[in-house]
Each structure stands twice: as structure tokens, then as C-alpha cells.
Amino acid sequence: MAKNIIIVGSGNAAMSAGIAALEAGAEVLMLEKADEALAGGNTKYTAGAMRFAYNSSEELIPLLTNPADERIARTDFGSYTQEKFSQDLLGFNEGMPLSAEQQYLISNSYDAVKWLAGHGVTYEPIYSRQSFEKDGKLVFWGGLTLAAQNEGVGLYDMEAAAFEKLGGKIRFNAGVTGLVTSDSGVSGVMIGDETVSADAVILACGGFEASDALRQAEFGADWAHAKVRGTPHNTGEGLDMAFGLGAQRYGKFDGCHATPMDLHMKNFGNLDMPPKQRKNYRKICYFLGVMLNAHGRRFVDEGINFRNYTYAQFGRAVLEQPEHFAWQIFDSKVFDLLYEEYRFEDASFVEADTLDGLVAKLYGVDQPQALKTLKDYNDAVDGTVAFDPTILDGKATKGLPLNKTNWAQKFDTPPYRAFPVTGGITFTYGGVRVDNTGCVLDAGDTPISGLYACGEMVGGVFFGGYPGGSGLTSGTVFGRQAGIGAASG
Ligand SMILES: Cc1cc2nc3c(=O)[nH]c(=O)nc-3n(C[C@H](O)[C@H](O)[C@H](O)COP(=O)(O)OP(=O)(O)OC[C@H]3O[C@@H](n4cnc5c(N)ncnc54)[C@H](O)[C@@H]3O)c2cc1C
Numbered sequence: 277m278a279k280n281i282i283i284v285g286s287g288n289a290a291m292s293a294g295i296a297a298l299e300a301g302a303e304v305l306m307l308e309k310a311d312e313a314l315a316g317g318n319t320k321y322t323a324g325a326m327r328f329a330y331n332s333s334e335e336l337i338p339l340l341t342n343p344a345d346e347r348i349a350r351t352d353f354g355s356y357t358q359e360k361f362s363q364d365l366l367g368f369n370e371g372m373p374l375s376a377e378q379q380y381l382i383s384n385s386y387d388a389v390k391w392l393a394g395h396g397v398t399y400e401p402i403y404s405r406q407s408f409e410k411d412g413k414l415v416f417w418g419g420l421t422l423a424a425q426n427e428g429v430g431l432y433d434m435e436a437a438a439f440e441k442l443g444g445k446i447r448f449n450a451g452v453t454g455l456v457t458s459d460s461g462v463s464g465v466m467i468g469d470e471t472v473s474a475d476a477v478i479l480a481c482g483g484f485e486a487s488d489a490l491r492q493a494e495f496g497a498d499w500a501h502a503k504v505r506g507t508p509h510n511t512g513e514g515l516d517m518a519f520g521l522g523a524q525r526y527g528k529f530d531g532c533h534a535t536p537m538d539l540h541m542k543n544f545g546n547l548d549m550p551p552k553q554r555k556n557y558r559k560i561c562y563f564l565g566v567m568l569n570a571h572g573r574r575f576v577d578e579g580i581n582f583r584n585y586t587y588a589q590f591g592r593a594v595l596e597q598p599e600h601f602a603w604q605i606f607d608s609k610v611f612d613l614l615y616e617e618y619r620f621e622d623a624s625f626v627e628a629d630t631l632d633g634l635v636a637k638l639y640g641v642d643q644p645q646a647l648k649t650l651k652d653y654n655d656a657v658d659g660t661v662a663f664d665p666t667i668l669d670g671k672a673t674k675g676l677p678l679n680k681t682n683w684a685q686k687f688d689t690p691p692y693r694a695f696p697v698t699g700g701i702t703f704t705y706g707g708v709r710v711d712n713t714g715c716v717l718d719a720g721d722t723p724i725s726g727l728y729a730c731g732e733m734v735g736g737v738f739f740g741g742y743p744g745g746s747g748l749t750s751g752t753v754f755g756r757q758a759g760i761g762a763a764s765g
Contacts, residue, residue, distance in 0.1 A: 289731025461725025527735025
């Protein structure tokens with residue numbers, strides 16, 4: 277008889293689990309806390325970018341919405357081997373070897389993306405943010421090449437269509453409040469007073485980034501000031517329910533993905549706008565300039581690596597500065613390289629024709645120190661090295677207490693612009709531990725029968741940082757695992 281499975285949540289991990297479970301012959305009911313407009317969780321707020329290992333452009337072509345795009349012929353996608361993906365994750369592992377979860381993510385990454393393509397999900401090259409034009413070629417950098425067509429909303433729509441086509445059902449406004457157990461293990465869920473029975477439950481209901489109380493408890497008081505970049509609904513209930521049944525706390529609970537965001541954005545992400553404008557609050561081009569805190573000082577090496585490898589950590593760095601904000605400073609040489617969100621009409625910024633004039637407009641800052649920092653920086657820029665944003669160009673400052681390692685250009689071409697930013701949390705890293713069927717493990721590594729988890733809820737995948745585009749791939753890899761596991765367990 278077909279297994280009857282409940283999936284809690286309706287984001288990418290839930291959809292991947294649902295499609296896999298249906299493929300394996302189960303009947304699936306998805307229960308989503310949000311209404312239909314906000315269903316799809318953080319997945320809908322994403323750029324849809326998915327990081328996966330590939331050996332050549334040949335492996336990308338079958339995934340594309342439009343393989344006949346005239347740009348493809350002059351595109352250098354390079355390759356992104358499993359070894360490179362491993363090195364990228366290891367770079368954030370704070371000295372630890374790859375976890376079993378990371379190895380599983382890497383080795384299943386391409387298969388997962390291709391499997392989704394087999395269910396009608398198609399992808400587009402991320403020309404605007406991941407490539408630069410060089411000698412007539414469009415050269416990709418940083419190993420991240422494709423995003424789902426029409427970004428996160430597109431991914432959700434394509435996945436939901438596949439899920440429903442296979443017979444899956446979704447209930448909106450159905451926030452799960454508890455797990456039901458019987459002698460055989462987890463046997464259903466509670467939605468308030470209502471009990472819904474199932475042979476197995478897959479938790480795919482996100483981390484705790486939208487809970488003020490949990491953020492402060494795990495990360496500290498600074499995090500009361502964090503903007504939430506995505507859904508207000510990921511408040512850690514799934515984790516609480518799992519821990520209530522003895523699930524193991526696993527991974528880095530004081531770790532999270534957080535990026536610099538417009539200081540004046542609303543407290544949560546905004547789904548009301550079309551996808552291209554939805555991300556206009558993110559401010560991650562600091563590598564083309566510098567960031568100053570309220571004391572007028574730089575506090576990170578803005579050019580330490582490609583921004584794919586720094587943006588998820590620098591939100592925390594900003595949030596932990598005095599008054600929890602910073603200014604990003606640029607001159608007009610790089611305006612064309614700034615991502616489009618810097619040019620949207622509601623982007624916050626100040627502008628002046630001199631550095632003195634700009635600094636006079638930086639509110640909340642020690643202005644004399646800010647001016648000194650910018651002048652010292654200008655004096656320290658190595659003028660002998662050419663600027664090249666497609667590579668780690670080694671164009672550095674010399675002799676500063678905190679040098680900038682790459683892409684350090686003088687501020688010498690007015691007008692100058694400064695953008696005020698704060699930290700916005702994207703998602704949390706700590707979670708539950710699952711076995712190789714996606715089943716949740718208790719503190720003694722024994723499976724909790726009937727309880728599965730995937731997506732943001734799985735711990736052990738990210739530690740000190742995050743190579744951009746890995747969250748969605750992780751959701752699909754672990755979602756697929758949980759779907760198959762629950763359908764056949
Ligand atoms: C602005 C932004 C941009 C991003 N860009 C990218 C990107 O380009 N590439 C990338 O790889 N990652 C990106 N991410 C990260 C990515 O969103 C997550 O890794 C991914 O969406 C997690 O998927 P998920 O299915 O686990 O969680 P979600 O997609 O958040 O889904 C969780 C769902 O569970 C629901 N839920 C919560 N509690 C309950 C409950 N009690 N009962 C029922 N339902 C519940 C929520 O409403 C939500 O719909 C981005 C995130 C944000 C916020």
C-alpha cells in the first residue's frame with residue numbers, strides 16, 4: 277500500500293522531498309504555515325542560484341531554458357569540480373574536515389540539479405552577477421553559473437507544478453504545532469487542535485532566523501537589530517518539535533548566513549515586487565570599495581576573496597559593529613560594476629563631488645576619522661598593479677593596519693557615493709542530524725522512526741561560512757534523500 281507522507285513546509289527542500297516521495301509511489305500532503313502568497317518560504321526570495329559540481333559546459337547545456345542563447349557560444353563557464361567544491365566548503369570549516377553531510381552534498385549536487393531539470397525545472401546563466409566580459413568572452417568566476425529560470429519564484433512555480441502533476445496536495449494556512457507519536461514512532465502532526473495522521477513526517481520548515489528570541493539566544497544581543505532577508509515564518513518551530521522528541525542538536529548553532537543590506541529596508545523581505553527588484557536591499561559590492569563603521573574605521577578586508585566567499589559572513593561583521601551599521605564607499609570608476617540594486621530608485625545613498633563633501637554627509641559616523649581612513653587608504657593603494665575584477669588581481673593596499681588584498685583602487689574619480697548598510701540574516705546553520713535516509717537521529721544516533729528532515733533544518737552542512745548558491749542545492753539533495761527515505765522506510 278502507498279505510504280502516506282506529510283511534509284511540513286513548502287520551500288525548495290519540501291518540494292524536492294515531495295517530488296521524490298511521489299516518484300517513489302507515496303501519497304503526499306504538504307502543510308504550509310503561510311498563506312498561498314507567502315508559501316515557498318525563503319526559496320521564493322532567492323535569486324534561484326544553485327551551486328553544483330560540473331566538469332565542463334557540456335554538462336550545463338541540457339539544464340538551460342534556452343540552450344540557443346547567442347551568448348553561449350562566447351561564454352567561458354570553466355568547470356567546477358567536486359574537488360573545487362570541497363575546497364570551497366573546507367575554506368569555511370574552521371579547520372575541520374568535510375562533514376559527512378558536506379560530502380553527500382558535493383557528490384550529489386549535479387545529479388540533484390539534473391533530476392530537477394527532469395521534472396521541468398530549467399536554468400539560466402547568471403551573466404549579470406557571476407560573469408565579467410574579458411577579451412570579447414563572458415567569463416564566469418567563482419564556480420556559480422546557473423540560477424533557476426525566473427529566480428526563486430520561478431523555482432517554486434516550476435517545482436510546485438511538478439509536485440501537483442505527480443498528485444501532491446498542498447494546504448496553506450496550516451502551521452504545524454506539534455508531532456503525534458504512537459508505538460511505531462511519529463505518526464502525524466497537530467495543526468492547533470486538529471490531528472493529521474501519516475506513516476511518516478518530513479520536516480522541511482526552515483531554521484530560526486525569523487525568531488528574535490532564538491537569534492538573540494544563539495548569536496547574542498546584537499542580533500535583535502538584524503533585518504530578516506526572507507520570510508517571517510521560519511521561526512524554528514520544526515526544530516523545537518524535533519528536539520521535543522529527543523532529536524540531536526547538530527552543527528553550528530551560533531552560525532548563520534547574513535549579508536550587508538540597505539540600512540533602511542523593512543524588517544523582512546518583500547515579495548510584493550517583481551523578482552528583479554526584490555533583491556534591491558542587498559548591498560554586496562563592498563569588494564569594489566571600502567566599508568567604514570560608526571568610528572570611521574574599516575573593519576574587514578573587503579577584497580580578501582571573491583564576494584561569493586565573503587558576502588555571507590560580512591552581514592555578521594556589519595551587525596557586530598558599533599551601532600550595527602556601516603557605510604560602503606565607492607567612486608564613479610566602479611559605478612557601472614555595482615550590481616543593479618545599487619541603482620534602484622529606492623536605494624539609500626549620499627553623493628558628493630569631493631571626499632570631504634561625502635564624509636560630511638555620512639550620518640552617525642566619526643567624520644574626521646572617516647576622512648583620515650579614506651585618505652590613508654588612498655595613500656596605501658599600490659598603483660603598479662592593474663585592476664581586474666575577473667580574478668583575484670592582487671591590487672592591494674600596503675602598510676595599513678588592515679589592508680585590502682584585491683581590487684584596491686584609489687578614490688579619485690568623482691562623484692563619490694556612500695551607501696548605509698546593516699546586517700540581514702538569510703538562514704541559520706544549526707539543525708538536526710539525519711542518517712543517509714534523511715531520518716532524524718536522536719542524541720545516541722538512533723533513528724527516530726517516522727521522522728525525517730531536510731533543507732535549512734539539517735545541521736552539519738555549513739559552519740563558518742557559505743559559498744553562495746549552496747543552500748538551494750542542499751535543500752534539493754537532502755530533500756530528495758528524505759523523500760525517498762520516507763517513502764521506502
Ligand atoms: C533573500 C534570500 C536570497 C537567497 N538567495 C539564495 C540563492 O540565490 N541561492 C541559494 O542557494 N540560496 C539562497 N538563499 C537561501 C535559501 O533561501 C535557503 O537555503 C532555502 O530556501 C532553504 O529552503 P528550505 O526549503 O529549507 O526553507 P524555506 O524555503 O524557507 O521553506 C520553509 C517553509 O516552511 C514553512 N514553515 C515554517 N514553520 C512552519 C510550520 N510550523 N508549519 C508549516 N510550515 C512552516 C515556511 O513558511 C516556509 O514556507 C537565499 C535566502 C534569502 C532569504
